[in-house]
Amino acid sequence: MAAALAVTGCTSQSSGPSKVSSSSGGPAPGDSRTPPHSAPPRSPSTSAATSGKTPGGGSASGAGRTPSSRPPGQGAGFPHCSPGTLSASLRQLEAAAGNRYAALVLTNTSDRPCRTQGWPGLQLTSEGGGRIPTETARDRAHEAQPITLKPDDRAWSRLHWTVVSSSGDAADGSCPTPGALRIIPPDERHSLGTGWDLGTVCGKGRIQATALSTGEGPAH
Template sequence: MRRSNGAGRLPALSMVVAGVLMASAACGSATPVQRNGSPVGTAGDAAPIAAGDAAPITAGGARPADTAPIAAGGAVTATTGDAAPAAAGEARPADAAPAAGVAALPGTAAPGRCRTGALSARVGRVDAGAGQRYAPLVLTNRSSGTCRVYGFPGLVMIDRGGDALRTRPRRENVRPQGVTLRPGASAHFRMHWTEVPSGRETTCPAAARLMVIPPDETAYLTIPFTARVCGDGRIDLTPAAPGARL
């Protein structure tokens, strides 16, 4: 993808995000794609996406009160643990004792879905072997209320220059289950990719960050993700499951 220093770069990235939303969201939405609650990707946006993604994408875009500030390096509300923030100066999740995610009980009314502004994201420990990589993509409820995660997230890999890399999230044939998250609780999706070139590949592009769109949402989180993903950007995903570990 050709980089530019003008406004043309934002619509290009927005087209990538729009395609991911169509492929990953279980429910359609007419709401424009958002970044942590701020609308992005409209044709008149003059604010480019800066390298490191440290500035709001839309000029003057208001940020919701429950959304953590963007830390330098693009680690938006990303945590290295269930409680510890990933970057200095980053807001911690809501002060609440972590509780294990639990599936909704049959016959009980499920809470509303987890909105992007109520979540933090991170990639857990990567297990490696024979060129294969496995890691949990963890979403944690940092709000003061209970919410529900169901299905699969959308993903877009970003390189060090801020350009979108070809990303092919592939849903594994596993039946989704709703996961109810109390404040501080987490759900995870198992990610699998390979770092061994295949077919006509000689090298595989290096990702620096990962854009994560929670299930059924149109806003996204950006978190660190250092990996070389082969197979034309293929990342296999399982649906949401309770807890932060595989």
């Protein structure tokens, strides 16, 4: 069920605090649609300067596993990577004492390129789809970069959470075990989902997420 959630994925241009809580609504994102180009004046010099250029500076054909990071402004002719054009998967990474890590991988399953930049929004749910309290915290280990995903290209975010109960968890020290994860791509309001078989999440559902990067992350 791709239901709309009360949070949005965040771009590097977003202002405000570095934490996004799924239990309360956030500010509505700005209009991320590319504004239409105004018609250039009919003059020989303008025609020569604008002829032969296409949005994104390249061909939209071809598939690959290595998406390209583009300088700001490039790839603007492509639509945002929306839930309808993506699939999601989770892969467990090496754990540490009391800490768990996973690679969240988004794959462009459409037949055309799309663009994305920033941090995903996250919502843990039960197997039946009920919401589990979740807090997405932006991990700023690296800056968000504009990414263009061709068909079958992938982008990933490292997720980090704790399995050690704290004062904010249940009084008996138990923590919820989610059944699925909903993901809101940057600049979007709707979500896509994937199963969660990574065990309990403590710390009141707080998950740190890095900005999306090209590729699918480390093998382990």
